[in-house]
Amino acid sequence: xxxxxxxxxxxxxxxxxxxxxxxxxxxxxxxxxxxxxxxxxxxxxxxxxxxxxxxxxxxxxxxxxxxxxxxxxxxxxxxxxxxxxxxxxxxxxxxxxxxxxxxxxxxxxxxxxxxxxxxxxxxxxxxxxxxxxxxxxxxxxxxxxxxxxxxxxxxxxxxxxxxxxxxxxxxxxxxxxxxxxxxxxxxxxxxxxxxxxxxxxxxxxxxxxxxxxxxxxxxxxxxxxxxxxxxxxxxxxxxxxxxxxxxxxxxxxxxxxxxxxxxxxxxxxxxxxxxxxxxxxxxxxxxxxxxxxxxxxxxxxxxxxxxxxxxxxxxxxxxxxxxxxxxxxxxxxxxxxxxxxxxxxxxxxxxxxxxxxxxxxxxxxxxxxxxxxxxxxxxxxxxxxxxxxxxxxxxxxxxxxxxxxxxxxxxxxxxxxxxxxxxxxxxxxxxxxxxxxxxxxxxxxxxxxxxxxxxxxxxxxxxxxxxxxxxxxxxxxxxxxxxxxxxxxxxxxxxxxxxxxxxxxxxx
Numbered sequence: 001x002x003x004x005x006x007x008x009x010x011x012x013x014x015x016x017x018x019x020x021x022x023x024x025x026x027x028x029x030x031x032x033x034x035x036x037x038x039x040x041x042x043x044x045x046x047x048x049x050x051x052x053x054x055x056x057x058x059x060x061x062x063x064x065x066x067x068x069x070x071x072x073x074x075x076x077x078x079x080x081x082x083x084x085x086x087x088x089x090x091x092x093x094x095x096x097x098x099x100x101x102x103x104x105x106x107x108x109x110x111x112x113x114x115x116x117x118x119x120x121x122x123x124x125x126x127x128x129x130x131x132x133x134x135x136x137x138x139x140x141x142x143x144x145x146x147x148x149x150x151x152x153x154x155x156x157x158x159x160x161x162x163x164x165x166x167x168x169x170x171x172x173x174x175x176x177x178x179x180x181x182x183x184x185x186x187x188x189x190x191x192x193x194x195x196x197x198x199x200x201x202x203x204x205x206x207x208x209x210x211x212x213x214x215x216x217x218x219x220x221x222x223x224x225x226x227x228x229x230x231x232x233x234x235x236x237x238x239x240x241x242x243x244x245x246x247x248x249x250x251x252x253x254x255x256x257x258x259x260x261x262x263x264x265x266x267x268x269x270x271x272x273x274x275x276x277x278x279x280x281x282x283x284x285x286x287x288x289x290x291x292x293x294x295x296x297x298x299x300x301x302x303x304x305x306x307x308x309x310x311x312x313x314x315x316x317x318x319x320x321x322x323x324x325x326x327x328x329x330x331x332x333x334x335x336x337x338x339x340x341x342x343x344x345x346x347x348x349x350x351x352x353x354x355x356x357x358x359x360x361x362x363x364x365x366x367x368x369x370x371x372x373x374x375x376x377x378x379x380x381x382x383x384x385x386x387x388x389x390x391x392x393x394x395x396x397x398x399x400x401x402x403x404x405x406x407x408x409x410x411x412x413x414x415x416x417x418x419x420x421x422x423x424x425x426x427x428x429x430x431x432x433x434x435x436x437x438x439x440x441x442x443x444x445x446x447x448x449x450x451x452x453x454x455x456x457x458x459x460x461x462x463x464x465x466x467x468x469x470x471x472x473x474x475x476x477x478x479x480x481x482x483x484x485x486x487x488x489x490x491x492x493x494x495x496x497x498x499x500x501x502x503x504x505x506x507x508x
Contacts (some may be wrong), residue, residue: 029508031222031490031501034230034245036367038193040400043176044163045121048426049400050417053161054249054498055227057214058198059100060165060181063091063110064158068213070420072154075207075215076105076166076182078140086149086452093140098203099168100186101178107136112169114142120174122432123162123424127153130449150449151457152423159424160214160498184220184502196227211503218502221492225501231395233369240264240485246506247499248485252369253314256483264485267495271316271323272482273417275308275374277475278427282435283406285360290353292472295360295411297349298385299378300341305478307377308370316479321422321465323479327454328422330462333469338476346385359390363403363412367396371413374477378413403433415480417497422461423449427474436473 035054041047044056065075074080078092097105114134117124130150137143146153157164171178179187184206185198200220209216228245230236237255240248243263251259251266259266279286279295286292302317309315319338322328360382364375372393379389392409394402403412412433419425428445430437444467448460468474484495489507493499 029222029506030224030226031247031504031506032245033225033227033499033501034236034239034248035227036229036233036236036250037231037365037396038229039196039227040397041175042179042187042190042196044160044165045117045124046162046175047400048122048162048432049396050161050498051396053163054500055196055198056163056165056181057160057183057498057500058185058225058502059179059183059187060163060167061183062158062160062164062166063093064154065160065214066158066420067215070213072158073212073215075158076110081154087146089144089146089153090137091142091144093142094205094207095140096205097182098205099182100180100201100203101168101171102203103168105166105168105182107138107140107142109169110142110166111136112172113166114144114164116167116172116174117164121162121164122426122429123156123159124164125431126423126429127156148450149452151451152421152449155421155424159419161424162426184218185225188224193229195229198225198227199223214500218500220502221505222501231367233366243487245485246487246490247493247501249499250368251483251485253481253483254310256314259483259485262485263487265488267484267486269482269484269495269497271418271479272497273415274321274479275304275370275413275415275477276427277378277477278403278412278414278434279473279475280406280410280434281437281473284410285355285358286410288353288355289471290349291355294346294349294353294355294385295382295387296337296469296472296475297340297342298346298381298387299339299475300381301339301475301477303341303381304374304377305480307373308477309480314481314483318479319469319476321425321468321476322418326418327458328461330458330465332462333466337469337472341381343381343385346382350386355386357388359388360410361390361392361408363392363394363399363409365394365396365399368415370480371415375413406435422464427468428464434473436471438467438471441467441471441473 039052044060063077064072067073078094081089081091111134118128130146132145132147171180184204186201188199189197206217211217241262279292305315319334364371366372379391382389402408426432444463451457492504
């Protein structure tokens with residue numbers, strides 16, 4: 001499978017550098033990062049949002065992570081696991097790893113952290129279905145025993161959203177009362193709606209390998225990273241142009257030309273990801289599949305994308321769950337179920353379903369301006385088809401809290417990068433927002449997860465994509481490119497879905 005993101009059009013002279021193995025941490029400076037808003041949580045297990053993942057990856061670490069080609073690679077694990085019969089994973093742990101409270105990490109901490117992850121995290125719950133036991137089988141060894149082969153296991157353990165982060169056993173309260181990890185930075189202060197302040201952890205022990213993607217050596221060159229919530233997209237653009245921040249996340253793509261004339265440089269990630277219309281499959285009118293199909297039939301993805309991104313060079317009207325170039329790419333199910341914009345078909349489905357005009361509450365936020373613009377277009381098309389729509393706009397953190405409660409919404413708009421392993425997509429978990437849980441889906445997912453060859457897994461993924469179109473738990477809007485802004489003095493930085501600021505320094 002090709003790289004999961006193509007870096008194109010990086011309009012800045014971003015100097016990429018690597019860190020030599022074992023390089024000592026150096027005193028640096030402060031890097032100021034503008035993000036889309038206040039994080040809903042600093043608990044990397046509870047939250048599956050990119051914002052929390054971006055921040056928390058500096059503080060917390062997982063047993064594995066991804067290299068620059070999106071292969072799983074060890075992080076807190078000493079090496080890749082030994083696997084017997086596809087069901088017994090023995091994981092050797094690195095020694096001499098310290099938590100931010102000064103205590104050494106033990107196998108018991110890892111076991112307790114993984115058990116909590118399987119209890120509270122959506123992707124952990126997804127994994128728990130296949131796990132018979134997690135045990136410390138030595139001072140520096142943990143063994144996971146599965147009930148059957150589960151191909152996505154290592155990718156799920158490596159992912160930084162809904163993350164299997166390793167924490168001290170004594171700090172594993174839910175919700176977390178202490179933010180203690182093993183990462184190169186530790187939390188110093190969190191002032192909600194003002195900043196999250198991380199400072200270098202001098203007890204951090206980098207890996208000895210050369211930095212490679214999220215893998216290899218992580219060296220904290222800054223004294224401090226300060227993540228500052230800037231909820232208004234236009235304010236983020238003006239701040240980037242004025243050079244007020246070293247990195248500015250998630251900018252409207254129509255600001256590209258203006259950024260080229262400012263003090264920061266635009267960085268564009270082509271085919272970054274996909275906006276998603278997530279429907280409530282658990283409660284309310286959209287529990288009825290025919291009403292979800294009516295939503296699917298009513299929408300014009302072409303118009304939603306045009307409203308959200310403007311210039312066609314920033315988006316593609318594409319219904320497949322993966323773009324061209326991925327092994328998972330398939331057009332099965334797209335025809336007749338995507339970009340229909342047929343209000344008569346939608347109205348007929350509503351009549352057949354017995355829709356009685358119940359409000360369809362759409363949750364969205366202007367912190368991602370393209371979400372809001374797409375929601376406005378969707379409202380028009382849905383009302384033309386006979387839906388009663390209640391568009392509810394809030395800050396991102398509030399929306400994330402509300403979408404955990406099925407009684408409060410029918411639709412929320414979000415987006416995701418294209419992920420290297422389809423099982424990482426939150427819609428695959430029946431406990432994640434949307435709560436897609438049907439016998440057909442579970443049967444197809446079981447076949448996908450237990451397949452041992454890539455060819456077989458691709459075949460089963462195609463069956464899952466077909467079900468997504470047939471049962472309409474979500475509507476994929478299309479593909480889009482993501483724009484951010486980078487200070488020309490920031491060196492060692494590589495744009496990614498979850499920007500990382502280790503191995504990075506600033507020259508002012």
